[in-house]
Amino acid sequence: xxxxxxxxxxxxxxxxxxxxxxxxxxxxxxxxxxxxxxxxxxxxxxxxxxxxxxxxxxxxxxxxxxxxxxxxxxxxxxxxxxxxxxxxx
Numbered sequence: 001x002x003x004x005x006x007x008x009x010x011x012x013x014x015x016x017x018x019x020x021x022x023x024x025x026x027x028x029x030x031x032x033x034x035x036x037x038x039x040x041x042x043x044x045x046x047x048x049x050x051x052x053x054x055x056x057x058x059x060x061x062x063x064x065x066x067x068x069x070x071x072x073x074x075x076x077x078x079x080x081x082x083x084x085x086x087x088x089x
Contacts, residue, residue, distance in 0.1 A: 050085040053078070057087065 024044075031037060053071070060066040064082075068075040081087075 049081065050087065053081055053085065053087055057082075 028037075037043075053067075056067045056070050057064075060070060064075055064078055068078040071078065073081075
């Protein structure tokens with residue numbers, strides 16, 4: 001019988017998905033009910049991606065190849081995102 005590979009957040013006391021769910025509930029509860037939000041996916045990415053990349057770059061001692069592997073990205077894609085968010089090496 002094969003053992004299931006645990007996801008990273010399965011090791012934390014508060015799974016990341018639960019924290020995201022809480023944040024999104026807070027966001028929607030704060031909205032004016034007369035207006036429907038648009039482009040929420042991009043809003044969340046723009047809020048989450050820069051601190052995620054910063055944390056991984058710090059963890060990898062600014063090694064782009066290692067950071068790209070950790071993130072599951074191509075190194076060129078990581079470089080594009082570093083430039084987009086003006087994150088220095």
